[in-house]
Amino acid sequence: MSVKFFGQFLIEQGEIDAGQLREALERMQMRNRALGDLAIAEGLLAWSDAERLNAAQREVDRPFGELAVAKGMLSREDLERLLCRQREQRLPLGEALVELGHLSVTRLGALLDRFKIDQSSIETGQISLPSALTRLRLVPIVLDLLPRFCMRVARLYLKLAPARSQEIDSALAHRVTLDVRGAQYLALGLAADGAVASALAGGISGVARESLDDSLLADGLGEFLNMLAGNAVSALDREGVTAQLEPVRQAVLPPSGHVFDLLATSGRGALVVRVSTLG
Amino acid sequence: MSEKLRVVLVDDSRSALAKLESVLRALESVEVVGTATDGAMAITVVRQKRPDLVLMDIVMPQLDGIAALRLLRSQQPAVRIAIVSSVGGAASRAGEAFRLGAVQVVAKPFEREQIESLIALELEHKRTAARPRT
Numbered sequence: 370m371s372v373k374f375f376g377q378f379l380i381e382q383g384e385i386d387a388g389q390l391r392e393a394l395e396r397m398q399m400r401n402r403a404l405g406d407l408a409i410a411e412g413l414l415a416w417s418d419a420e421r422l423n424a425a426q427r428e429v430d431r432p433f434g435e436l437a438v439a440k441g442m443l444s445r446e447d448l449e450r451l452l453c454r455q456r457e458q459r460l461p462l463g464e465a466l467v468e469l470g471h472l473s474v475t476r477l478g479a480l481l482d483r484f485k486i487d488q489s490s491i492e493t494g495q496i497s498l499p500s501a502l503t504r505l506r507l508v509p510i511v512l513d514l515l516p517r518f519c520m521r522v523a524r525l526y527l528k529l530a531p532a533r534s535q536e537i538d539s540a541l542a543h544r545v546t547l548d549v550r551g552a553q554y555l556a557l558g559l560a561a562d563g564a565v566a567s568a569l570a571g572g573i574s575g576v577a578r579e580s581l582d583d584s585l586l587a588d589g590l591g592e593f594l595n596m597l598a599g600n601a602v603s604a605l606d607r608e609g610v611t612a613q614l615e616p617v618r619q620a621v622l623p624p625s626g627h628v629f630d631l632l633a634t635s636g637r638g639a640l641v642v643r644v645s646t647l648g
Numbered sequence: 649m650s651e652k653l654r655v656v657l658v659d660d661s662r663s664a665l666a667k668l669e670s671v672l673r674a675l676e677s678v679e680v681v682g683t684a685t686d687g688a689m690a691i692t693v694v695r696q697k698r699p700d701l702v703l704m705d706i707v708m709p710q711l712d713g714i715a716a717l718r719l720l721r722s723q724q725p726a727v728r729i730a731i732v733s734s735v736g737g738a739a740s741r742a743g744e745a746f747r748l749g750a751v752q753v754v755a756k757p758f759e760r761e762q763i764e765s766l767i768a769l770e771l772e773h774k775r776t777a778a779r780p781r782t
Binding site for chain 2: 467474475477478479481482485518521522560570573574575576584585588589591592595596597598599600602604606613614615616617
């Protein structure tokens with residue numbers, strides 16, 4: 370698998386040809402206005418200001434808007450508003466192809482889905498792992514995916530670090546475990562306090578946090594762990610290594626293992642990773 | 649034949665079922681006619697409800713989604729089955745599902761648009777299948 374952009378993927382799939390892609394890119398170029406153009410249109414910057422900022426960008430590796438704020442040419446509020454407008458008006462490649470009649474809306478949805486699967490590459494995190502875990506490719510994948518999934522599923526910003534203690538605090542009362550079977554046996558345990566558990570369960574189920582009962586809270590946390598492990602197994606599968614997931618077990622953690630602290634803006638949790646060759 | 653797409657949802661997680669139902673509830677063209685929490689129950693529910701489409705997880709207790717897909721396809725070949733699973737991104741699992749006759753494989757966590765797009769394709773299929781042949 371290689372990293373590629375959506376247009377390249379569509380050509381590879383035989384959905385469009387290079388001429389159609391070029392046509393769509395030209396349409397995007399016409400419609401997607403630069404931040405400087407938007408600022409000029411709103412009277413926030415003069416042409417000469419934009420030219421000065423463009424020239425400064427050749428010396429400094431900073432986005433146009435950030436540079437304008439740093440130089441006192443735009444306020445932070447104006448920049449946020451302009452960025453918001455730019456996003457709203459943005460024409461993505463897929464929509465450009467639909468407008469041009471090269472793809473149908475339903476086909477675009479299916480292709481975006483396939484592209485996401487094709488391109489969901491995994492970058493190993495920067496955490497230094499205990500030597501017992503470095504042999505298992507799945508572990509860094511899980512550690513890399515965990516904060517990204519917390520953000521994606523629950524808009525939960527979370528930091529992860531090896532724990533000083535192997536004891537799981539009793540405040541982390543919501544607990545689930547899932548076993549992964551392959552060449553090696555891996556048990557993943559997730560423990561969370563009420564804040565983290567309800568954020569994850571709410572995001573997973575779409576149920577308002579105040580409406581989550583204890584059972585749905587536990588189920589949602591389990592489903593989150595299932596998604597995390599499933600996507601890690603999928604990434605591993607792309608590297609040619611097959612592993613199987615077992616259904617989630619509620620209210621338990623692996624009896625021992627390597628513990629990672631999970632620190633969210635509000636609330637906390639722990640991830641327990643147990644490795645064995647006995648599975 | 650009903651104009652609505654009749655759908656059965658199969659997942660061992662109540663949260664996953666709730667999420668799927670919330671997406672489908674917003675679509676007037678869909679009626680969720682049943683749910684099941686494992687593959688064995690799915691076979692019973694599908695036999696009773698005769699849905700147009702089954703959205704089914706893979707990792708489940710008792711009978712998993714792949715085994716249930718194999719059985720459902722052999723017993724009720726007219727039923728269309730899409731897999732919605734956390735291991736949907738695994739080429740080996742997705743490939744197996746497609747080989748067994750799944751119409752689509754969606755990896756969790758999914759975006760609402762993916763399910764909407766799948767439903768649109770299935771509605772189109774239903775309308776085409778219902779059109780009298782001349």
